[in-house]
Amino acid sequence: MFEIGPIRKSLNILFKKSSLKENSKRDNIVFTLNDEIIGFESFYFMNNNKTVARFGFRVKQSLRGKGYGRQMLVLLLDYLKENFKDTEFTLSAIPDINxxxxxxxxxKFGQRMTKYVALSLNVNLNQYKIPDTIGEDEIAKFKMATLSKSQFHGLLQNGRLTQLCPNKCLHMNWxxxxxxxxxxxxxxxxxKATVVVDDLENPQSFSVLTDPFPCPAGYRTSxxxxxxxxxxITKHFCQQLWNCFTVENEATKSKSDFLRIQIYFLEEQLAAALKAVEMFGLESTQKLVSPPEFNRTSDHMYIYKDRLYK
Structure with a gap:
């Protein structure tokens, strides 16, 4: 039988940047089976607690594809209903890989807020070198403004960035x-993130590069x-990929073997995105996660807003 258990010491590292204080808008649960931890998920309560964003959902690898995830989801929703009576909606990013x-x-997932291509690059940092055709002069052609945290805050506050997001739904690393x-x-x-915008006064596009963080295969960023x-799209691709490989970060400092880069953009921008990947000589690093039977050329991320009480 499944039970929702408290955060355990062994999971502290997974939540080391979380605020777990009383009355925090952040909440984390773990799932146990016969006293063994088999999964976890994080929540953040937004819009005056009316909406809860769900993220970081994980199921033990050996149990995937066996129906455990569905059972965990039922328990998860029951947990929300029982403990957060004022919450009306859930907001979730869902991959299509399974x-x-x-x-x-x-x-069944609710209102679709957005659908984005999720392009994955798995780069060996010990072998990869930016092509000689891309140098400082070439990158200068794509140069845009990098926002400070306060500038990012201000442009979200006045709505100039959120108006560029489908259904005003921002997403950062799932x-x-x-x-x-x-x-x-x-x-x-x-x-910690590098936020780039095409125009400080009247932005028509922006991108967010999340600082690399450790994962089992090395480091990961988005x-x-x-x-x-x-x-x-081409400008953002080029500037942020340049930042990945030339600006000191946890992955480059640690001389990690692999950096997994996940890039999210609209379906109609796929051709422009692949052109930028080719410019950086990264075609061979592309990884399609969806199984062959789905007959896809790219993976996707969907975001849905759903009513908690139906």
Whole structure:
């Protein structure tokens, strides 16, 4: 039988940057089976606690594909209903790697907020070298403004960035955010990230490069891109990939073997994205996660907003 257990000491490292104080808007649970931890998930309560963002859902690898995740989800929703009576909606980022396309044509997930391509690059940092054709002069052509944390906060606060996000839903490294209140905005800007915008006064596009963090295969990072024009996408791709490999970060300092880069953008921008990947000589590092039977050329991230009480 499944039970939801408290955070254990052995998981502290997974939540080392979380605030677990009383009345915190952040909550974390772990799932146990016969006293063994088999999964966990994190929550953040936003929009004056009316909406809860769910993220970081993990199931023990040996139990995946056996129905455990579905049972855990039922327990998870029961936990929310029992402990957070004022919460009305859930906000979730869902990968399509284990689900056929037909699963996303149904309404069971709720209101679709956005659908983004999730392009994965697995780069061996000990072998990769930026092509000689890309140097400081070439990158200068794509140069855009890098925001400070306070500037990022201000542009979210006045709505100039959120208006560029489908349904005003921001996402950063698989964490969906509806930045409506001051607390929501503080949650969005809390992490170390490089935020790039095409125009400080009247932005038409922006991107967020999350600082690399350790994972079992080395380090991982993400680039979330928001914009509608191919030229904008190319600029963000090039500047943020340049930042990945030339700006000192945890992955480059540790001389890790592999850096996994996940990049998110709209489907219609795929051609421009692949062109930028080719410019950096990264074609061979692309990794399609979806199984062959799904007959896909790219993976995707969906974000859904659903009613907690139906």
């Amino acid at each position: 689900l056929p396309d037909s699963a996303f044509n149904e309404t 964490v969906p955010i509806l930045p409506q209140t001051e607390d929501d905005i503080e949650f969005a800007v809390r992490k 680039i979330d891109i928001f914009g509608s024009e191919d030229e904008q």
